[in-house]
Amino acid sequence: MNGQFSDQLLAWFESCGRHNLPWQQEPEPYHVWLSEIMLQQTQVATVIPYYNRFLQRFPTIKLLADADIDDVLSHWAGLGYYARGRNLHRAAKMICDDYSGDLPANKEQLLTLPGIGRSTAGAIMALAFKQHDAILDGNVKRVLCRFYAVNGWPGQPAVEKRLWQLAEGLTPEINVAHYTQAIMDLGATVCTRSKPQCDICPVASECLARKQESQDKYPGRKPKKTIPLRETVFLLLENRKGEILFEKRPATGIWGGLWCFPECSPDDDIEEWLLAKTGFSASIIKKLSIIKHRLTHFRMEILPVHLKVKQCNNVKAMGEQQWCASGDALKFGVPAPVRNLLLTMSE
DNA sequence: AAGACGGGGCG
DNA sequence: CGCCCAGTCTT
Numbered sequence: 001m002n003g004q005f006s007d008q009l010l011a012w013f014e015s016c017g018r019h020n021l022p023w024q025q026e027p028e029p030y031h032v033w034l035s036e037i038m039l040q041q042t043q044v045a046t047v048i049p050y051y052n053r054f055l056q057r058f059p060t061i062k063l064l065a066d067a068d069i070d071d072v073l074s075h076w077a078g079l080g081y082y083a084r085g086r087n088l089h090r091a092a093k094m095i096c097d098d099y100s101g102d103l104p105a106n107k108e109q110l111l112t113l114p115g116i117g118r119s120t121a122g123a124i125m126a127l128a129f130k131q132h133d134a135i136l137d138g139n140v141k142r143v144l145c146r147f148y149a150v151n152g153w154p155g156q157p158a159v160e161k162r163l164w165q166l167a168e169g170l171t172p173e174i175n176v177a178h179y180t181q182a183i184m185d186l187g188a189t190v191c192t193r194s195k196p197q198c199d200i201c202p203v204a205s206e207c208l209a210r211k212q213e214s215q216d217k218y219p220g221r222k223p224k225k226t227i228p229l230r231e232t233v234f235l236l237l238e239n240r241k242g243e244i245l246f247e248k249r250p251a252t253g254i255w256g257g258l259w260c261f262p263e264c265s266p267d268d269d270i271e272e273w274l275l276a277k278t279g280f281s282a283s284i285i286k287k288l289s290i291i292k293h294r295l296t297h298f299r300m301e302i303l304p305v306h307l308k309v310k311q312c313n314n315v316k317a318m319g320e321q322q323w324c325a326s327g328d329a330l331k332f333g334v335p336a337p338v339r340n341l342l343l344t345m346s347e
Numbered sequence: 348a349a350g351a352c353g354g355g356g357c358g
Numbered sequence: 359c360g361c362c363c364a365g366t367c368t369t
Contacts (some may be wrong), residue, residue, distance in 0.1 A: 039364035046355060047364085080353025083367075117366045137364045157348070186363060195363065224360080252368095254352070291353070294359090295353055336354060351368080357361090 005203055006179050007173040012202035013182035018189070022051055024181070029103040030061050036120045036127075038083050044188065050079050062101045065092035072255050073333035082256050082333075086293050087115030106130040126171075127179040129277075134161070134167040135180055139187025144170075145219035146191060149208035153220040163340060186297040234261040234304040234341070235274065237282055239323055248320040255335040257324075261304075270305060282307040293337050293347075304341055 009114040017117045018024075021044065023035035030315055032053065046203045054075045073151070076085035091113040096103060099250040103124065104110060109122040118136070124275035141154045144166050172179050190197045196215050198204045237245040246259045264273045270331045285306045293300040324332075326342045334342070 041352090041365055042354080043356075043365055080355085081365090083352065084365090087366085115366065119365065123364070137362080137367060138362075139364065141363085188364080220362065233357075247356095293353090296362090297351065297353095314350085349369085352366095354363105356363090358359105 002155060003168055003172065005170050005206070006175070008202040009182045009186065010178055012174075013178055013185065016189075016200075017178075017182050017185045022048060022055075026179075027127065029124065031055070032124055032128040033103055033120075034088070034118075037088055037115055037125050038079065040084060040120070041081060042079060045081070050075070056120045059103070061092050061095055061103070064089065065096040065101075070332060075333075076270065077258065077333040078085070078336055078339065080336075082258060084115055084254075086251065086257060090114050103128070105131070107133060109133075111179055123180060126176045130177050132171065132173050132176050134164070134171040135184075136164055136342075137184065139184045139191075140167055142193065142219050143183060143187045143191045146209035147203060147207050149212060149214075149218065149325070151218075151220055151224050154263075155222060157216070158290055178243070181341075195315065227296075227303065229299045231266045231301045232303070233264045233266055233268070233270065234302055234338075235264060235270065236261055236304055236306045237280060237309055239308065239309050240283075242325065243323040244326050244329065246322050246324055246332070246334075252320070258335050258337055258338075259329065260334045260335060265301060268306075274307070279312060280309055281311040282309045288341075291337050301336075302337055 021035075023031045035051055037046070038051055038054075058072070059074055069086065072089045076082060077084075079204070081109060084293050094113060095103060095344055099109075105125075105128075107121050107125055110116050110124055111118070116124070122133040122135040123137075125131040128133065131144060141163055144150060144163050145154060148165075150159060152160060154160055154163060170183075186201070186203075190201050195215075197213065198207070198210050201207070204210055209218050232328060235245075239245070245262065247262055249258055249260050251254050251257050262274070262278065264270060264277075270284060271282060274282055285308050288306060290303040291300075291302040291304065293302060326345055329342055
């Protein structure tokens with residue numbers, strides 16, 4: 001029977017699960033939603049300080065909806081995947097407009113909100129509304145791949161389809177909130193990527209991967225490909241007051257909506273490029289050491305160049321711009337390399 | 348179906 | 359350095 005898996009997991013959860021995470025204290029729908037969005041592609045330990053700061057600044061969905069997007073993004077800065085922050089803000093507005101400020105307890109309606117997909121909708125239904133619904137996040141995928149010895153990479157549509165079937169089959173009708181938390185905890189603390197602790201696993205005796213002594217084979221690896229190198233130049237323009245010029249990036253694409261420095265290619269003549277594109281006449285003070293930034297899909301090498309502005313004729317703004325003392329810039333949403341650069345400079 | 352999207356943690 | 363993480367959206 002399917003009930004055995006959930007029963008064993010629930011019994012284990014009671015004594016060994018995590019019951020002290022910040023979003024478990026007041027499990028209201030907003031808290032569950034916020035934590036689920038932050039936890040997408042991001043680990044618990046990283047999320048916790050961001051979660052606490054965010055909720056302190058935006059205690060309710062209404063206050064979030066009414067906030068300025070820059071304010072929202074500055075509290076997201078450093079977490080990555082900034083579309084999550086923008087979607088959260090958009091969804092908060094929709095929730096206020098369409099549902100009087102409360103998350104709908106309805107899966108189809110949740111799925112219409114930006115940033116909420118199948119797994120997050122399932123998590124909100126189960127954890128916040130105690131409704132029977134399955135999730136399939138990275139932890140659950142790993143647990144199920146091992147328990148059923150599912151071959152193939154979980155990102156593969158056929159494999160993912162199979163995993164959803166298994167996840168739905170195992171999810172119990174009752175105690176669904178505890179079960180959902182339990183299977184995530186099992187993946188996070190016991191059925192870990194490397195060195196799983198099968199000796200303390202509540203479902204080890206039925207686990208096919210363990211029977212085959214091939215836990216390391218599951219889940220199947222993502223086919224790897226060589227990731228490209230992207231080289232860029234950060235232009236740190238300083239005016240007479242010692243302020244630095246920042247530009248707001250477009251809402252979509254890398255670091256969408258965050259504040260950054262003007263950027264050119266290493267192939268450009270820097271002073272010429274500046275004059276042509278922005279109207280600033282500036283001279284190079286110093287080229288700083290190259291910053292290496294590694295992402296999932298490419299590597300970045302950033303050359304920061306410090307310049308002094310001599311003259312400004314007809315500034316051609318390429319987007320929103322502002323001059324700002326380097327220390328004050330951290331109040332805005334800036335990407336991690338920019339933050340690190342500013343911190344280094346102020347030392 | 349495939350690619351884009353950030354940053355941190357770990358072996 | 360490679361791989362992964364409480365995924366979703368766009369093309």
